[in-house]
Amino acid sequence: MGKPRLTGTLPHESVIYREVQRGARASELSGMFNVPVKVMQGFIDCRRNRWAESPPRLLESDDRKVVIEVEDYRDHAYRRVRISLPRNSLYAPANEVRP
Known part of the structure; x- marks a missing residue:
């Protein structure tokens, strides 16, 4: 028997950003969203520098x-x-x- 296939999808970028700011690790997030750890770590690594310059807009209601x-x-x-x-x-x- 092989490993169970992970079939989740990545949520909106701001959701991952919020969880990373709260201290969640890629391994915790991958379990939370049912995606491979390498996929989650790659997603975070690719965006970490951009997040330092300007955080993503959060999913909140506004005038637009x-x-x-x-x-x-x-x-x-x-x-x-x-x-x-x-x-x-x-x-x-x-x-x-x-x-």
Whole structure:
């Protein structure tokens, strides 16, 4: 029997940046997102210098975009996913509370 195949996907860059700033190692992040350690370490190494100069924009709502959370079901597990949408899209007004 071989090793189980890792089938995860890398999240938005700002999510990895936030976790690295909190002290998470590539091995911890690879387990968290179900990707190989080499892939996660390569992702972090390629961006470390750029992050020192200017951190990535975080997935937060502002005057240009709306960030919503949805539940995703994949690989027999539910997870919460943050999705960024342009504020001028047709979807954004439907999610905003009106008085």
